Amino acid sequence: MTNPPSPNTPPVLRVEDLVIHYETARGPVQAVNGVSFQIEAGQRFGLVGESGCGKSTLVTAFLRMTKPPGVIKAGAVYLGDVELMSLRKDEMRRMRWNEIALIPQGAMNSLNPVVRVKDQLRDVIEVHRPRHWARREMDEFIVGLLDRVELQPHVADLYPHQLSGGMKQRVCIAMATALNPRLIIADEPTSALDVVTQRAVMQMLTAVQDEVGASLILIGHDMGLVAQVVDRLAVMYAGKVAELGTVHQIYKEPLHPYTQLLLSSLPSPRERRPRRSITGLPPALINPPQGCLFHPRCPQAMDICKHTAPTYREVDGGHFVACHLYDESMTQIVLQQGAFKPGTFKKEAR
Ligand SMILES: Nc1ncnc2c1ncn2[C@@H]1O[C@H](COP(=O)(O)OP(=O)(O)OP(=O)(O)O)[C@@H](O)[C@H]1O
Ligand code: SF4
Numbered sequence: 175m176t177n178p179p180s181p182n183t184p185p186v187l188r189v190e191d192l193v194i195h196y197e198t199a200r201g202p203v204q205a206v207n208g209v210s211f212q213i214e215a216g217q218r219f220g221l222v223g224e225s226g227c228g229k230s231t232l233v234t235a236f237l238r239m240t241k242p243p244g245v246i247k248a249g250a251v252y253l254g255d256v257e258l259m260s261l262r263k264d265e266m267r268r269m270r271w272n273e274i275a276l277i278p279q280g281a282m283n284s285l286n287p288v289v290r291v292k293d294q295l296r297d298v299i300e301v302h303r304p305r306h307w308a309r310r311e312m313d314e315f316i317v318g319l320l321d322r323v324e325l326q327p328h329v330a331d332l333y334p335h336q337l338s339g340g341m342k343q344r345v346c347i348a349m350a351t352a353l354n355p356r357l358i359i360a361d362e363p364t365s366a367l368d369v370v371t372q373r374a375v376m377q378m379l380t381a382v383q384d385e386v387g388a389s390l391i392l393i394g395h396d397m398g399l400v401a402q403v404v405d406r407l408a409v410m411y412a413g414k415v416a417e418l419g420t421v422h423q424i425y426k427e428p429l430h431p432y433t434q435l436l437l438s439s440l441p442s443p444r445e446r447r448p449r450r451s452i453t454g455l456p457p458a459l460i461n462p463p464q465g466c467l468f469h470p471r472c473p474q475a476m477d478i479c480k481h482t483a484p485t486y487r488e489v490d491g492g493h494f495v496a497c498h499l500y501d502e503s504m505t506q507i508v509l510q511q512g513a514f515k516p517g518t519f520k521k522e523a524r
């Protein structure tokens with residue numbers, strides 16, 4: 175785990191009410207619908223949630239790499255003091271790779287199969303940090319980058335088709351971290367790898383992050399794997415953050431019924447307990463239902479959930495949730511009705 179940031183250090187990233195739609199012929203797909211959070215210097219931040227909940231759409235927008243029909247409709251993203259959404263194109267280009275770098279989902283499949291590893295690395299470096307590099311100086315720099323991701327110097331002369339999946343992913347990490355960015359975003363960096371290689375790549379990624387002194391956003395489906403690596407975790411559902419807190423807060427006291435179900439669906443080596451699955455499907459993000467988007471699947475759903483969307487708010491130091499069960503007025507009403515005792519339903523739901 176990383177050291178806690180000093181209280182005087184500004185956040186590395188601050189996302190404010192970001193909204194992203196895909197404008198399709200059938201109507202707008204509301205892929206990201208009012209997301210806010212921040213990441214401190216050196217922090218490791220996890221983003222988890224079911225397929226299609228908007229994780230990749232969200233982080234791609236941080237680099238202004240959203241492709242049509244995707245449109246960033248509203249919100250702000252600050253990298254330090256700089257608001258990225260309002261930068262000119264050339265200013266944004268200078269930020270990419272130098273300050274904020276993305277290892278996109280499926281990155282290892284997008285390496286050019288007919289270009290040697292060293293030439294692909296050289297292209298990235300020369301485009302984003304243009305200056306005169308003597309050939310020998312560049313070769314040494316590339317060997318250093320490969321060494322940082324635990325690859326032998328001869329890999330520089332190979333083509334991607336000569337590399338294993340784990341080696342290709344290491345090349346992608348070397349590329350994204352070549353210019354020592356302040357923020358590294360890794361979108362499901364290990365999902366196509368076997369379990370042993372997954373762990374090795376994850377360890378190497380965090381070692382490189384430490385060496386560079388960057389913050390990390392790690393995206394994954396596997397909440398267990400992500401939680402082993404990160405300090406804080408955001409659980410996304412249908413384009414919104416359902417819950418956000420430290421790994422300790424989320425594991426010890428998950429607040430949102432969706433988080434509780436996600437955790438109870440994980441295998442536990444210590445406890446013998448039945449694993450629960452989440453019934454139903456996530457809502458279509460074209461014309462999503464009214465109220466809380468989780469209500470059709472939620473075992474705790476109340477009448478209010480069907481017509482009023484819950485507010486996302488902080489319920490404990492740094493622990494945020496969007497659920498009516500934690501509205502102050504609602505807690506009172508439900509307590510009076512005797513239908514909900516704080517602290518007990520959470521254990522029942524797990
Ligand atoms: N080009 C597109 N046109 C229309 N809809 C899109 C497009 N790309 C993504 N979407 C929709 O936007 C939503 C969010 O997609 P996104 O890829 O961000 O999800 P994700 O959480 O990264 O999923 P996964 O875990 O499968 O990678 C989904 O409902 C998806 O169908
Ligand atoms: S707001 Fe209602 S439906 Fe949504 S998660 Fe909370 S209890 Fe369930």
Ligand SMILES: [Mg+2]
Pocket residue numbers: 229230231279361
């Ligand atoms: Mg994705």
